[in-house]
Amino acid sequence: MTSQAIAEQPMSKNSVQQKYSGKPILTMTGVRGGYGDADILQGVDMQVTEREIVVIVGPNGAGKSTAMKAIFGLLKVRGGSIVVNGTDIAGWKPNRIVQHGVCYVPQVNNIFREMTIHENLEMGAFLRKGDISESLERVYTLFPDLKERRSALAGNLSGGQRQMVAMGRALMLNPSLLLLDEPTAGLSPKYMEQIFEITRNLRDAGLSILLVEQHAKQALAFADKGYVLAAGSNRHEGTGQELLADREVAEMFLGG
Amino acid sequence: MPFMEFVNFYLMPGIVLGSIYALGAVGITLVFGILRFAHLAHGDLATLGAFAALGVVTIFGVSPWVALPVAMVVCAFMAIGIDKLFYDYLSERPKIIVVMSSLGIALMLRAVVQVVWGVDTETYTRGIVRPDDYWGIRIRDREIYTIIAMFVIVGVLWTFLQKTKWGKAMRAMSDNPDLALLSGVDNRKITMLTWGIVGILCAASGFFLGINTELKPLMGWTMLLPMFAAAILGGVGRVEGAVIGGLIVGIAEETSVLFIPGEYKAAMAFAILLLILLVRPTGLLKGKVL
Numbered sequence: 118m119t120s121q122a123i124a125e126q127p128m129s130k131n132s133v134q135q136k137y138s139g140k141p142i143l144t145m146t147g148v149r150g151g152y153g154d155a156d157i158l159q160g161v162d163m164q165v166t167e168r169e170i171v172v173i174v175g176p177n178g179a180g181k182s183t184a185m186k187a188i189f190g191l192l193k194v195r196g197g198s199i200v201v202n203g204t205d206i207a208g209w210k211p212n213r214i215v216q217h218g219v220c221y222v223p224q225v226n227n228i229f230r231e232m233t234i235h236e237n238l239e240m241g242a243f244l245r246k247g248d249i250s251e252s253l254e255r256v257y258t259l260f261p262d263l264k265e266r267r268s269a270l271a272g273n274l275s276g277g278q279r280q281m282v283a284m285g286r287a288l289m290l291n292p293s294l295l296l297l298d299e300p301t302a303g304l305s306p307k308y309m310e311q312i313f314e315i316t317r318n319l320r321d322a323g324l325s326i327l328l329v330e331q332h333a334k335q336a337l338a339f340a341d342k343g344y345v346l347a348a349g350s351n352r353h354e355g356t357g358q359e360l361l362a363d364r365e366v367a368e369m370f371l372g373g
Numbered sequence: 374m375p376f377m378e379f380v381n382f383y384l385m386p387g388i389v390l391g392s393i394y395a396l397g398a399v400g401i402t403l404v405f406g407i408l409r410f411a412h413l414a415h416g417d418l419a420t421l422g423a424f425a426a427l428g429v430v431t432i433f434g435v436s437p438w439v440a441l442p443v444a445m446v447v448c449a450f451m452a453i454g455i456d457k458l459f460y461d462y463l464s465e466r467p468k469i470i471v472v473m474s475s476l477g478i479a480l481m482l483r484a485v486v487q488v489v490w491g492v493d494t495e496t497y498t499r500g501i502v503r504p505d506d507y508w509g510i511r512i513r514d515r516e517i518y519t520i521i522a523m524f525v526i527v528g529v530l531w532t533f534l535q536k537t538k539w540g541k542a543m544r545a546m547s548d549n550p551d552l553a554l555l556s557g558v559d560n561r562k563i564t565m566l567t568w569g570i571v572g573i574l575c576a577a578s579g580f581f582l583g584i585n586t587e588l589k590p591l592m593g594w595t596m597l598l599p600m601f602a603a604a605i606l607g608g609v610g611r612v613e614g615a616v617i618g619g620l621i622v623g624i625a626e627e628t629s630v631l632f633i634p635g636e637y638k639a640a641m642a643f644a645i646l647l648l649i650l651l652v653r654p655t656g657l658l659k660g661k662v663l
Contacts, residue, residue, distance in 0.1 A: 151581060189555075191641070211554060211555055211557075212554065212557040212558075212559065215555065215556070215557045216557065221555055221556070223551070223552070226549055226551060227550060227552060227554075228549070229544075229545050229548040229549050230548060230549070231544065231547075231548045232544060232545065232548060236541055236544075238537075238539060239541060240542070240552075240553070240556050240558075242546045243542060243545075243556045243557050243558055244556070245536070254393070264451035286556070290557075344398060
């Protein structure tokens with residue numbers, strides 16, 4: 118990203134931009150939108166900077182997943198801007214957004230069941246031309262379980278392994294921003310811890326990650342930053358530790 | 374009844390007919406799996422393929438086998454064109470509207486065939502071909518070629534789907550269309566590719582029916598039900614299932630005359646379709662639920 122592009126980003130009232138330093142990967146400003154005519158998002162501001170895990174928490178229906186889908190072009194954005202790597206991608210089609218370095222792991226139906234693990238990863242690299250063996254090797258290093266079972270049909274795997282396939286598929290394009298929609302939903306504690314650990318490792322390797330998570334306490338504990346959404350707009354924001362310590366947040370969303 | 378008589382007069386014709394059904398059923402299963410609707414113009418597209426080959430034979434005086442690849446190309450472009458003009462236009466509408474429009478396409482294709490080639494019965498070559506005897510099995514060359522061609526064509530398709538980037542993308546689109554789009558697969562290219570392949574398969578199916586029997590404007594339409602039965606029997610979306618289903622339906626139709634009057638032969642496909650939908654709606658190989 119050029120310095121000019123940074124300068125062109127809207128200087129918003131969003132306090133987060135002043136509070137945290139680092140190169141911004143994603144900046145959402147006043148995003149409004151929804152599936153039909155009604156706006157589910159009523160003006161959402163968010164920022165993810167380089168090498169950072171940002172967690173979105175909030176009650177059911179707060180618009181957490183919707184915010185993520187808005188970034189990925191899966192719903193109508195009617196207002197605001199979504200700047201990724203210096204370019205406003207609001208209104209782009211998902212396949213163009215993928216090429217722009219954003220990969221998305223949906224909460225459900227996030228694997229090709231009738232295809233092998235290996236083919237799932239190959240599909241992740243569909244847009245890439247040339248050799249993908251290096252990325253394959255990287256994903257298999259991250260998820261050794263998958264390498265062993267690379268010829269197994271993804272639909273026959275356990276829930277945790279499926280989630281690994283889904284994340285592996287998204288990583289095949291070497292994205293700069295990874296969107297994870299409730300990656301630990303329905304997983305055993307063992308797998309949940311494993312997914313969280315991989316998420317941390319990815320961050321340490323230089324990736325920026327935006328995470329929607331129901332296990333808010335566990336996720337905020339290692340998140341660099343958290344946003345609490347309610348009724349389609351920002352309610353609270355802060356570092357993971359700050360949010361965990363906030364009494365209102367704890368009472369409302371973290372189950373006391 | 375001696376065993377060889379059963380093989381020669383019931384089993385072999387059943388395998389030949391089954392191979393023809395299989396070629397059609399594979400196309401139906403691809404459309405169902407990837408584009409998600411029942412393509413009722415499938416049989417009449419096969420008719421068009423058969424008559425396109427006849428056109429090449431009569432105009433250029435070449436062997437029907439030379440005309441087959443030409444008919445395949447004609448049908449592939451026809452299928453892509455029909456999609457661009459009609460199905461694509463309706464793609465945002467409920468699927469039942471697309472299905473009904475494919476019925477309209479079927480009637481249009483048949484009308485074109487009747488206008489261009491007339492309503493009479495035609496053949497590629499005149500004269501009676503006697504079957505040769507191979508260790509007691511009596512079979513005609515064209516019947517051998519039909520069976521071999523079916524396995525070769527489906528084998529090439531299978532390899533394409535398993536090994537190539539675009540073949541895998543087609544399977545991905547059939548498996549999980551939303552995720553395929555998220556992975557950057559271009560829906561329109563997959564649709565075009567699918568129709569091209571479906572056109573080729575239709576042409577082959579119509580051609581082999583024509584070379585083994587006669588060419589009639591209704592030839593494809595009467596194949597539609599057995600082809601659908603074969604696709605559903607094998608498991609919707611499963612290419613190998615469509616082949617197995619096609620062979621079973623073909624053999625069942627030909628051997629049914631041993632037990633029931635020949636006029637009811639065509640009802641066999643219907644009976645199989647009913648039975649499979651009642652007993653195992655996902656087909657022999659686990660396919661999509663309809």
